[in-house]
Amino acid sequence: MKVEDFDMFCTLLRQRSGLVLTSDKAYLLESRLMPVARKWTLKSLDELAVAVRSKRDEALLRDITEAMTTNESSFFRDQKPFDQFKQVVLPHLLANRAAKKQIRVWSAACSSGQEAYSLAMLLQEEGARLAGWRIEILGTDLSSEMVNKARAGLYTQFEVQRGLPITHLVKYFKQMGDKWQLNDDIRGKVQYREYNLLSDLTPLGQFDVIFCRNVLIYFDQPTKSKVLEAMAKLLPPDGILYLGGAETVLGITEKFKPMEGQRGLYTLAAK
Structure with missing residues (x-):
């Protein structure tokens, strides 16, 4: 992933959800956003980044944000x-x-x-x-x-x-x-x-x-x-x-x- 694309996604996520990603989490960004790219019939994260910059489609931004927010939970967690x-x-x-x-x-x-x-x-x-x-x-x-x-x-x-x-x-x-x-x-x-x-x-x-x-x-x-x-x-x-x-x-x-x-x-x- 291009550095400028990583920075763009990080800024987007911080603004929309408060989530802060460091450079060592690039792998997490790639693994979670590829399914979003496929959903929007995009072939790569490069194309996803282009779509974000050009469209600013709210549904697309929501999909990206939801894919990256951690959804870990369990019943009576930590008791x-x-x-x-x-x-x-x-x-x-x-x-x-x-x-x-x-x-x-x-x-x-x-x-x-x-x-x-x-x-x-x-x-x-x-x-x-x-x-x-x-x-x-x-x-x-x-x-x-x-x-x-x-x-x-x-x-x-x-x-x-x-x-x-x-x-x-x-x-x-x-x-x-x-x-x-x-x-x-x-x-x-x-x-x-x-x-x-x-x-x-x-x-x-x-x-x-x-x-x-x-x-x-x-x-x-x-x-x-x-x-x-x-x-x-x-x-x-x-x-x-x-x-x-x-x-x-x-x-x-x-x-x-x-x-x-x-x-x-x-x-x-x-x-």
Whole structure:
């Protein structure tokens, strides 16, 4: 791939998704964009680059962006965050939201929906404690393909084997040929929307908890800061932000501080 084409694709991806690619990731660009080139009846990445520069076709730009954004996910991924939600976050919310009995949770960059559905199943298991409560879970992703997959709630054998307890598979899924369909009750607990984290986040409304795990690692420093400060505006004073185990707010924003004794959990810093 020509250096100028690589730079052009990198600029495009950074502007549209926040994704930052270094020169050692050229192989990733080539492997993921060739299927896009073929879809648009183009023979090479050189032709794809020419098409981008000449057409600026929004559908083409969307296909390129979606092909490059990482869609790695699994049920109850890393487990610890879900244990924290059950043992730390949920008791906190039950105590502090007792008057209005309402909780809103956002799974940002939700990919194919496993994180949001894991939360829905966890909350279903806590049904007795949540009697009379209104629970809203929103999952968003910039990929229309991933959002549609999440809404369908249909997963392969490989996908349900990754992190999903067998008891939950039996209880909440039905086998459909060689795939597994999540039941309507759990699917109905999650709403999905196509949304870009670089867009204005205020239309999404307020949340009590935001999951934004393993997303910021793909952004440069200014973009990380922009996204975190936008998310801070969506949380109440006692709201909670989840980040991935390898992520931090330190040196990026002063809007959040780590929650003492709880790795990966952050609360709003005092003003």
